[in-house]
Amino acid sequence: MSPFFIIFFCVGLFPILFSLYLAFQQWNGLSPMEFVGLDNFKIVLTDSLFWKSVYNTIIMGLLGTAPQLIVGIILAFLLNQVFLRFKQFYRVTIFMPYITSMVAVALVFSVLFSNQDSSMANYILGLFGLDPINWATSEWGTKIAISLMVFWRWIGYNTIIYLAGLQSIPRDLYEAATIDGASKFQQLRYITMPLLKPFILLTVFFSTVGALQLFSEPTVFLGQSAFTRSEAMTIVMYLYRDAFRLQSFGTASATAVILVIFIAVLAAINLYLTSGIGRKKKRGAGK
Amino acid sequence: MKEVGSKKFSFSKILMYGFLTLASLLSLFPFYWMFVMATRPSAAYNSIPPTLTPGNMLVENFQKVLQQIDFFGAMWNSLILCVVVTIVVLLISSLAGFAFAKFKFPGKNILFIAILLTMIIPPQLGLIPQYFLIAKAGLLDTLQGVMILSFLNPLGIFLMRQYISGSISDELIEAAKLDGASNFKIYWKIVLPIILPAFATLGIIVFTSVWGEFLWQFTVLRDPEMYTIQVALASLNNTFKVDYGMLMSGVFWATIPLVIIFLLFNKLFIASITEGAVKS
Structure with missing residues (x-):
């Protein structure tokens, strides 16, 4: 077992301890480290670019993942209909984006959503009589394009998880409810939603953690300007830029520590909010 | 109905x-x-x-890709990376999972919880220390440097432990021990054949995640000769004037093998990914 402990130490424990240690040092990777107390945290927390990256990450996280919850449940609900034909075809095609790498997705979207008037996205806007958007350089253009690629790649994954949830609900529950005279909506509300809840919590947790770690999509989508422009800079990109472009490993480590705290807090908040689904009614009835 | x-x-x-x-x-x-x-x-x-x-x-655009990046070399690097990591993760996870499921040793529960906790720690926290660890070991710009820290896979250990606890009875292990079989022999002759279906599940999860991983590969591999396909593709977009035909050709040829494998084994794929997510 002892080699196992050693690997575990290297992989699991050492980075955590070393990151915490580095967060209190000033270090460019070469010269000796210098203890600076909480200065790194002060520098990061007073840097407007850091807060811009927090804002960007949250906006893109919301736009990219929240709609998936609703659309994913609808798709799973439809795919779970007994009489549905071509079920396998729909399942496979909707899941297919998940197997493409994030880099590939970002590159395809960088072409679909380019600044040119002739890009697919701008052409479609034109069909609706709207003006073209600078997808690669504008404040909302970049965010929407990146959110859409996140949505496109993950919707099938979430749908399949919801589908697994729906399939785990015994059919006789619905039959019994129908006999008792419950309407379709009541069935959805009192049978489907409560029993689907663990699966919703699971995807909410994954989505929150994933959204806060967003890195590959914006970096590859923006290419050359990834670390110089601020419109789509995420927290992890800010961290990466500090570490590997500016050789400021102390502030980068401080950012990593802050990020971990963010993830823990936001995941907890989201899980708390989601676990309220379908419960309010009962609480009200109990009073 | x-x-x-x-x-x-x-x-x-x-x-x-x-x-x-x-x-x-x-x-x-x-x-x-x-x-x-x-x-x-x-x-x-x-x-x-x-x-x-x-x-x-179709051909001309791909020729342009070949002038920009070592496409086949990068595909080969990604393939080697995925195959090695997948095999090692399967072996380590099943051995560790077996130990956690069927053996008693001091600190077992604490160690298991510690492993589960590393699942929650985002990889970005480890990025900088791991980078210096790899640099100190002289493994920057090598595939070993990319793979070595992904051999210990908490999700894998967790899934294997669940599977082994659920599918192999203690009596079977005891009986084998009475017959004088060593622990490793029990693993090799009894445990391994039974957990092959779980290998398929975990194998697919690990292979696809390593194939698509970007941040770590992008950090460790700077030398174009050592690029994996993800890093190589990303480098295609790193110029001011991008040739879209060339760019999409690279993405297309890098994606098509995965699409074919997925379409052939789509049921196994979807079941594995769902199982991996739902079980955890």
Whole structure:
């Protein structure tokens, strides 16, 4: 077992301890480290670019993942209909984006959503009589394009998880409810939603953690300007830029520590909010 | 089910098929689009309305890709990386999972919880220390440097422990021990054959995640000769004037093998990914 402990130490424990240690040092990777107390945290927390990256990450996280919850449940609900034909075809095609790498997705979207008037996205806007958007350089253009690629790649994954949830609900529950005279909506509300809840919590947790770690999509989508422009800079990109472009490993480590705290807090908040689904009614009835 | 299936054309049915078909088309469109662009000259991109039919530049565009990056070398690097990591993760996870499921040793529960906790720690926290660890070991710009820290896979250990606890009885292990079999022999002769289905599940999860991983590969590999396909593809977009036909050709040829494998084994794929997510 002892080699196992050693690997575990290297992989699991050492980075955590070393990151915490580095967060209190000033270090460019070469010269000796210098203890600076909480200065790194002060520098990061007073840097407007850091807060811009927090804002960007949250906006893109919301736009990219929240709609998936609703659309994913609808798709799973439809795919779970007994009489549905071509079920396998729909399942496979909707899941297919998940197997493409994030880099590939970002590159395809960088072409679909380019600044040119002739890009697919701008052409479609034109069909609706709207003006073209600078997808690669504008404040909302970049965010929407990146959110859409996140949505496109993950919707099938979430749908399949919801589908697994729906399939785990015994059919006789619905039959019994129908006999008792419950309407379709009541069935959805009192049978489907409560029993689907663990699966919703699971995807909410994954989505929150994933959204806060967003890195590959914006970096590859923006290419050359990834670390110089601020419109789509995420927290992890800010961290990466500090570490590997500016050789400021102390502030980068401080950012990593802050990020971990963010993830823990936001995941907890989201899980708390989601676990309220379908419960309010009962609480009200109990009073 | 008759009351639903009997009506041939109901409004809700049309809506349902319409919605699902739209979702399918939107899912497939980018795949088709990368194929179209991979067969067109870059100039086709300026046409309004956008070109939607394939052209005849399939080979030329790919030749341009080959001038920019070592495509086959990068694919080979990714393949080696994925195969080695997958095999090692399967072996380590099953051995550790076996130990956690069937053995008693001091600190077992604490160690198991510690491993589960590393699952929650985001990889970004480890990025900088691990980078210096790899640099100190002289493994920057090597595939070993990329793979070595991913051998210990908490999700893998967790899934294997669950599977082994659920599928192999303690009596079976005891009986083998009474017959004088060593622990390793028990693992090799009894445990391994039984957990092969779980290997398929975990193998697919590990292979696809390593194949698509970017941040760590991008950090460790700076030398174009050592690029994996993800890093190589990303480098195609790193110029001011991008040749879209060339770019999409690279993406298309890097994606198509995965699409084919997925279509052949789609049931196994989808089941594995769902199982991996739901079990954890």
